[in-house]
Amino acid sequence: MSAPARFDVVPELHLLPAHARCPLCGSDRPRTEVALLQEDPRVAMSACPDCRGMSADRFPDDAFLRALYDPAHYASDLLQNARPTERCARHVASFVEAAADCDLRILDYGGSDGSLSQALAEALRRRGYRGRLEFTIVDFAPAKSHDEFHFIDVDAFYGLEDPFDVVLASAVLEHLTEFPRTVQKLLSLAGPGALFYARTPYEVPLQRRFPGYRVRWPRHVHDLGPAFWDRFLATFGVAGRLRRSAPSIVESDWRQKPVRTAIATALKAPGHLETAWLKPALGYSGNAWHWVGGWEVVLQLGVSDG
Ligand SMILES: [Zn+2]
Structure with a gap:
């Protein structure tokens, strides 16, 4: 298909039929509409009563997605500048507990x-890691491999078999139209004790509260907050321990986008306070503050909870 003039509305021609089951967990229980994504043709986001994730009721077809993600004009949702990327990396590195000389x-x-x-x-090097680091980076338009960074495409990803020590899925799961297949493969590639880090948008509460705020549809077909992530291990039937479930870091930088960064920091602050202090102190489950825009989890797989 030729590139559509507007990517924020998916025309009927390029919309798949409504899901018969939850596209995240496969549940056939009725889902509840939580946010309107586009009016004509109408597409809404609905919440699953089982996995508690939210997904668009209808997905764009492959032709629309190919045009949307054409590398000629598509900019990834990954952290766009160095400072937040470094913050995120330091944060992930702080959870890695392997011996300093292991690979x-x-x-x-x-x-x-x-x-x-x-x-x-x-x-990791700054934290004293002297062992061999080997990165496998998966993307639909893989870059050229160099040094310890090995780039592969999605087809090669499904052919991977050897386990990994750390699995990162940062700002990517919200795009997946084959969520269960990809997540099962990611989980199968996590070796014993592996860390699994995920960061996803959690924007539906912002759209419901603030007129004018829109979920980034159709780039994002899922919206995944604490209710989803806190039961993720049970939903996908894997053993593991939830080491962190908290608002994600602020994606923008004070020097480049001061107003946006100030608003994001102010909105996330009560969420951080709640997850880091209130919940452990008072011992309740669930969350009271939802207006954080994004969520992150660190899971340690293959270990029992507690
Ligand atoms: Zn579900």
């Missing part, structure tokens, strides 16, 4: 140009 295999799904992987390599 680490790291899978960066949807890693774009590898900037998060490169920042993670630097963060």
